[in-house]
Structures are given as structure tokens and as C-alpha cells.
Amino acid sequence: MSNTQFSTKDRILGAAEELFAQHGFSGTSLRQVTSRADVNIAAVNYHFGSKENLVNEVFRRRMDEMSAQRLALLEAAKREHPCALEPVLAAFVEPALAMAQDRHGGGAFIRVIARAYAEKNDNLRKFLSDQYGHVLRDFAKAIAGCVPALGKEQLYWRLDFLSGALTYAMADFGLIKRPAGLTEAAHRERAARELIRFASAGLKADTKF
Amino acid sequence: MSNTQFSTKDRILGAAEELFAQHGFSGTSLRQVTSRADVNIAAVNYHFGSKENLVNEVFRRRMDEMSAQRLALLEAAKREHPCALEPVLAAFVEPALAMAQDRHGGGAFIRVIARAYAEKNDNLRKFLSDQYGHVLRDFAKAIAGCVPALGKEQLYWRLDFLSGALTYAMADFGLIKRPAGLTEAAHRERAARELIRFASAGLKADTKF
DNA sequence: ACTACGATCAAACAAGCGTTTGATTCATCC
DNA sequence: GGATGAATCAAACGCTTGTTTGATCGTAGT
Numbered sequence: 001m002s003n004t005q006f007s008t009k010d011r012i013l014g015a016a017e018e019l020f021a022q023h024g025f026s027g028t029s030l031r032q033v034t035s036r037a038d039v040n041i042a043a044v045n046y047h048f049g050s051k052e053n054l055v056n057e058v059f060r061r062r063m064d065e066m067s068a069q070r071l072a073l074l075e076a077a078k079r080e081h082p083c084a085l086e087p088v089l090a091a092f093v094e095p096a097l098a099m100a101q102d103r104h105g106g107g108a109f110i111r112v113i114a115r116a117y118a119e120k121n122d123n124l125r126k127f128l129s130d131q132y133g134h135v136l137r138d139f140a141k142a143i144a145g146c147v148p149a150l151g152k153e154q155l156y157w158r159l160d161f162l163s164g165a166l167t168y169a170m171a172d173f174g175l176i177k178r179p180a181g182l183t184e185a186a187h188r189e190r191a192a193r194e195l196i197r198f199a200s201a202g203l204k205a206d207t208k209f
Numbered sequence: 210m211s212n213t214q215f216s217t218k219d220r221i222l223g224a225a226e227e228l229f230a231q232h233g234f235s236g237t238s239l240r241q242v243t244s245r246a247d248v249n250i251a252a253v254n255y256h257f258g259s260k261e262n263l264v265n266e267v268f269r270r271r272m273d274e275m276s277a278q279r280l281a282l283l284e285a286a287k288r289e290h291p292c293a294l295e296p297v298l299a300a301f302v303e304p305a306l307a308m309a310q311d312r313h314g315g316g317a318f319i320r321v322i323a324r325a326y327a328e329k330n331d332n333l334r335k336f337l338s339d340q341y342g343h344v345l346r347d348f349a350k351a352i353a354g355c356v357p358a359l360g361k362e363q364l365y366w367r368l369d370f371l372s373g374a375l376t377y378a379m380a381d382f383g384l385i386k387r388p389a390g391l392t393e394a395a396h397r398e399r400a401a402r403e404l405i406r407f408a409s410a411g412l413k414a415d416t417k418f
Numbered sequence: 419a420c421t422a423c424g425a426t427c428a429a430a431c432a433a434g435c436g437t438t439t440g441a442t443t444c445a446t447c448c
Numbered sequence: 449g450g451a452t453g454a455a456t457c458a459a460a461c462g463c464t465t466g467t468t469t470g471a472t473c474g475t476a477g478t
Contacts, residue, residue: 008425008426023235024233024235024236025236026232026233026235026236027233027234027235027236029464029465029466030465030466030467031464031465031466039426040425040426040427040428041427041428041466041467042426042427042428042467042468042469043425043426043427044466044467045466045467045468046424046425046426047425050466050467051466051467117323117377117380154403157378157399157400157403157404157407158403158407160374160377160378161374161377161378161403161404161407161408162374163377164373164374164375164376164377164378165369165370165371165373165374165377166373167373167377168369168370168372168373168374168376168377169366169369169370169373190366191366193418194363194366194367194370195366195370197414197415197418198366198367198370198411198412198414199370199411200414201410201411201413201414201415202407202408202410202411202414203407204410205406205407205409205410205411206406206410209402209406217455217456238434238435238436239435239436239437240434240435240436248456249455249456249457249458250436250437250457250458251437251438251439251456251457251458252455252456252457253436253437254436254437254438255454255455255456256455259436259437260436260437
């Protein structure tokens with residue numbers, strides 16, 4: 001029996017993603033995962049080899065798509081609005097937003113990303129840096145083109161601040177609780193608009209002290 | 210024998226703080242903690258009752274001092290530079306910075322804070338909100354006074370972005386790696402200056418869309 | 419019909435977990 | 449100097465962890 005619409009592998013990835021978002025990587029046991037996925041405990045090691053590799057695959061499934069979207073939007077922004085900062089920021093922020101709104105558990109993934117930063121899991125960080133570091137570098141270049149006064153070091157600092165604000169806000173960590181009258185989609189969209197405005201001003205701030 | 214300069218309790222708190230920063234709460238075992246603290250495994254439950262309560266106490270030890278510093282600097286800023294935004298932001302950022310520089314492991318604590326947000330541990334979040342929520346509210350009021358055009362909702366969004374950027378940057382999560390020629394203190398100070406500048410511009414950004 | 423093979427299963431593995439126990443040490447007070 | 453009680457200790461508690469095993473199922477190929 002079992003769900004024929006999604007493969008065992010996919011159900012494990014989905015269950016893992018949700019649980020990792022809720023309880024973190026080390027806070028989630030494989031038995032919780034396999035129980036939610038309605039799958040035998042041995043299936044994880046059969047399909048993924050180890051828990052650690054399962055974590056990587058949870059990332060790969062979403063990040064590949066998100067990175068591709070980001071880079072596509074970045075190219076479009078550079079082509080259609082050369083030297084405009086906000087479209088570049090939108091290209092960075094909106095795929096994360098879209099992912100968060102996506103049914104099929106994308107919302108959980110945003111929180112998983114936030115966890116990844118906190119975990120300081122060297123193995124995972126190396127994996128992410130190896131696989132997706134070029135995306136960040138492309139954005140850094142594009143932003144540097146829009147704000148020429150920004151030195152390299154200052155640019156990196158401000159990109160860090162943007163990343164922190166994005167993860168933090170998208171993961172619902174802060175003060176902001178979604179008003180009852182607002183759909184989650186509208187709430188996320190509001191967040192993206194506010195963040196782009198905030199970050200745009202921050203990136204353009206004076207560079208001299 | 211054992212270290213007479215610090216009590217068993219203090220050594221447990223210090224070891225726990227460092228390990229929580231490195232491996233997270235559920236990723237750190239009490240045996241790791243007691244082994245690093247050079248203390249018997251039973252000491253944790255004797256002095257703190259449970260692992261969960263140990264987590265709370267790790268926070269209380271630092272947060273009480275940091276909150277007091279923040280509020281004192283905030284009062285001074287309001288008194289000496291009324292309606293100036295950057296001193297208010299400095300009052301928020303610099304105690305975190307000072308804590309991070311402090312020998313006696315304060316640097317680890319900043320990373321522990323970042324973890325706390327990611328963990329979404331409801332018990333811990335309630336503890337933090339109950340104990341230290343008023344500090345954030347005071348800063349919200351002060352910032353609102355400096356940037357009157359900001360609506361309440363926008364203010365909260367931007368405060369969330371600030372908190373995210375602060376935690377993220379202070380915890381060394383991002384791209385920025387400290388240059389070898391710079392002391393850690395100088396590096397942190399640079400971070401604080403950059404962040405204040407970035408956030409100040411972001412908070413003052415246009416409020417209309 | 420038989421084989422071959424990937425997928426799934428219950429069961430067990432050793433290791434590690436948070437916590438508890440009961441004895442022991444050691445300074446303090448009468 | 450004997451009693452008191454907090455602090456520390458080795459050892460064990462029952463339970464969960466990630467992983468492995470070997471049997472079994474179901475489907476494809478010949």
C-alpha cells in the first residue's frame with residue numbers, strides 16, 4: 001500500500017524538511033522522520049546512506065530550484081534595469097518568498113535555511129558554500145555595480161546584514177506576528193517589499209565614517 | 210582539587226555556553242558539558258535540576274547584564290542626543306559587541322542567542338520574551354521617536370530586520386571572515402559601526418510605496 | 419516458471435542519552 | 449568530637465539514538 005503519488009524518497013525528504021524546521025537537525029530523530037513519512041526506519045539509510053546525507057539532500061532539492069530562479073531574475077534585472085538596485089534585491093529576495101509560499105512544504109524550508117546558519121555544522125556549510133557560493137558572488141558583483149561607492153569589504157558586510165535580515169524575517173523569528181486578517185501570501189509579500197526597501201537604503205548609506 | 214577560582218556552577222555554565230554555541234542545545238550532551246567543566250555528570254541535575262533549566266540559566270547569566278547595559282545606554286542616548294537615531298542603535302548594538310569581546314566566553318554567548326532564535330524552542334522563547342521583552346519595547350519606542358514617519362507596523366518590520374542582521378553578523382555566520390591582521394576586538398567594532406550605519410539608513414528609508 | 423534485483427520489513431546492534439541513586443567526602447556548628 | 453547537611457562521586461537506571469542485518473515482498477526480464 002502506502003502513498004503512490006509520492007515515492008518513499010520524496011516522502012522522507014518532505015517529512016525531514018518539516019521536522020528539521022521545527023526541531024532542528026540534531027533535535028530530529030530518524031524515527032520521527034520515518035514515522036511521519038509512513039516508512040520503515042531502515043529506508044533512510046537505504047535511500048540516503050546516512051542522516052547527514054539526508055540533511056544535504058533536503059537542501060539540494062530546494063536550493064537548486066531557488067538558485068536557478070535567483071540567477072534568472074538577476075539576469076533579467078541587469079538586462080531590463082541596468083544600475084537599479086531594487087530589482088537586484090528583488091531577484092535575491094523573491095525566490096525565497098516564492099518558496100516560502102509554495103504549498104508542498106516550501107515554507108518549512110525557509111526555516112531550515114535559518115537553522116543551517118545557526119547550526120555551524122561545518123560539513124553542511126562546506127556543502128552549501130561549494131554548491132551555491134557562486135550565486136552569492138554573482139549578486140555581490142551586481143550590487144557592487146549598482147553602488148559603486150561601496151568598497152569590497154563594506155559590500156560584504158552589508159550583504160551579510162541583508163542575508164541575516166532575510167533569513168530572520170522569512171523564518172518568522174522576530175516580533176512580527178501575521179495579523180489574522182492577512183493571508184500568509186500577503187504577509188510574505190509585505191515582508192519582501194519592506195525588506196527590499198530597508199536593504200536598499202542600507203546598501204546606499206554613506207560609506208565614509 | 211578542581212578549580213577553586215570558579216565554582217562548579219560557574220564552570221558548568223561556562224562549558225555549556227561554549228558547547229551550546231558550537232553544537233546547539235540538543236546537539237550538546239550533558240556528558241560533553243560536565244567533561245569540559247571537569248565536573249561529575251550528576252552535578253548538572255544537582256545544581257540546575259534539568260538540562261532545560263541549565264539552558265535558561267546560561268541565558269540569564271548574560272542577558273541580565275546585557276539588558277541593563279542596553280537600557281542604561283538608551284537612557285543616556287535619549288538624554289544627551291534627543292531625536293538622534295544612531296546613538297539609540299549604538300545603545301542596542303554595542304552591549305552585544307562588548308559581550309562578544311569579553312573574555313570569559315562572552316563571545317560564545319552571542320552565538321547562543323542566534324541559536325535560540327533558530328531553535329524555536331517554545332519554552333525558551335517564552336522565557337526570553339517574559340524576561341527581556343520590555344527591553345525591545347523600550348527601544349521600539351525610542352526609535353519611533355527618532356523616525357516619526359514610521360508607522361507601527363513598519364517599525365516592527367524594520368526592527369526585525371535589525372535584529373536579524375545583528376544576530377547574524379555578530380555570530381559570524383556570513384561571508385565575512387576576520388582578516389588575519391585584525392584583532393577580534395577591532396573586527397567586532399568594525400561590525401558594529403557598519404551595522405549601525407546600515408540600519409540607520411534602512412530605518413530612515415521612505416515609508417511610502 | 420524461474421531468476422534476479424531493488425524495495426521494504428521486523429528485529430536487533432552498540433552506543434549514547436538525561437536522570438537517579440546511594441555512598442562518600444568535607445567543612446561547619448553545637 | 450560527634451552530628452549535620454551540602455557537595456561530589458561512581459555506578460546504574462530505562463530509554464532513544466543512528467545504523468545494520470537478513471528475511472521477505474513484488475515486479476521485471478528471459
